[in-house]
Amino acid sequence: DGGITQSPKYLFRKEGQNVTLSCEQNLNHDAMYWYRQDPGQGLRLIYYSQIVNDFQKGDIAEGYSVSREKKESFPLTVTSAQKNPTAFYLCASKRDTRIGEQYFGPGTRLTVT
Amino acid sequence: GENVEQHPSTLSVQEGDSAVIKCTYSDSASNYFPWYKQELGKRPQLIIDIRSNVGEKKDQRIAVTLNKTAKHFSLHITETQPEDSAVYFCAASDNDMRFGAGTRLTVKP
Numbered sequence: 001d002g003g004i005t006q007s008p009k010y011l012f013r014k015e016g017q018n019v020t021l022s023c024e025q026n027l028n029h030d031a032m033y034w035y036r037q038d039p040g041q042g043l044r045l046i047y048y049s050q051i052v053n054d055f056q057k058g059d060i061a062e063g064y065s066v067s068r069e070k071k072e073s074f075p076l077t078v079t080s081a082q083k084n085p086t087a088f089y090l091c092a093s094k095r096d097t098r099i100g101e102q103y104f105g106p107g108t109r110l111t112v113t
Numbered sequence: 114g115e116n117v118e119q120h121p122s123t124l125s126v127q128e129g130d131s132a133v134i135k136c137t138y139s140d141s142a143s144n145y146f147p148w149y150k151q152e153l154g155k156r157p158q159l160i161i162d163i164r165s166n167v168g169e170k171k172d173q174r175i176a177v178t179l180n181k182t183a184k185h186f187s188l189h190i191t192e193t194q195p196e197d198s199a200v201y202f203c204a205a206s207d208n209d210m211r212f213g214a215g216t217r218l219t220v221k222p
Contacts, residue, residue: 033210040122042202042214043157058209059114090156099145099164099206104156 003027006091006105013085013112021076021108023091031094032074033102036060036087043090049074050097078110085112115140117205119213127221132190134216136203139184143205146179146186151200151215160201161188193220 004025013019023032031050035043045058049068063082068074074093078085088109092102116139126132138146144165149157163170163177163186170177174193179186186205190197198220203213 035212040214042119043212045209045211048209059211097208099208101147101159101162102210104149104158106156 004091004093004103004105006089006108008108009106011108011110013110015112016080017112018077018079019085019110019112021078021089021091021110023074023076023105025072025074025093025103025105027093027095027103028071029093029103030071030096032068033092033094034058034064034066034074034076035090035092037090037107038087046076046089078112085110115143115205115207115209115211117203117211117213119203119216121216122214123217123219125219125221126193128193128195130193132188132193132197132218132220134188134201134203134218135185136187136205136213137183137185138205138211140205140207141181141184142207145206145210146177147204147206147210148175148177148188149202149204149212151202153199157202190218193218195220195222 007022033048034046047066049055065077090107091105119136147162150160151157176189200215
């Protein structure tokens with residue numbers, strides 16, 4: 001399944017708490033992405049990173065933060081500032097910045113109550 | 114930035130019939146157009162892709178066509194089977210990839 005993992009599969013948090021979602025890949029890919037998936041809205045880009053120690057905001061970055069300290073890891077923090085954090089979060093990676101297939105992780109379903 | 118629209122949002126066909134899903138994009142710089150299939154509770158997986166220098170590509174029962182002038186591309190599935198039931202996403206990419214909202218395809222046996 002491509003060597004990209006996300007943990008945990010299900011995550012439950014109380015409103016007001018920050019939570020960090022893990023994404024790891026052993027594909028030696030340069031580029032990594034975080035998407036949020038809501039019913040009927042497809043995949044919306046939160047943040048992406050094309051190289052270690054660098055990342056850019058996507059279309060819906062507000063309330064989220066990321067880091068890229070290692071090539072294989074791209075954790076996403078959902079902060080208390082995110083108004084509607086309950087969603088399915090997908091991480092993806094791509095070999096480099098040229099066009100090509102993105103490989104997806106299995107996803108984390110976050111529920112905030 | 115890129116905006117991708119996908120139609121229809123739901124599609125129901127009888128087993129053996131063909132299914133067609135259409136997408137339009139806004140950024141003329143986009144040059145890579147993948148299609149992903151996502152089964153319930155699973156990760157999206159690439160089923161076919163096309164680059165802007167090609168008008169059509171086929172892989173067994175799946176084909177994709179691209180009209181760069183009109184900025185639209187389509188997925189065609191022939192001889193549909195119940196296991197084709199899933200959500201299908203189109204995407205358009207120059208550097209960043211943007212996805213359509215998805216089409217839920219149901220193939221009735």
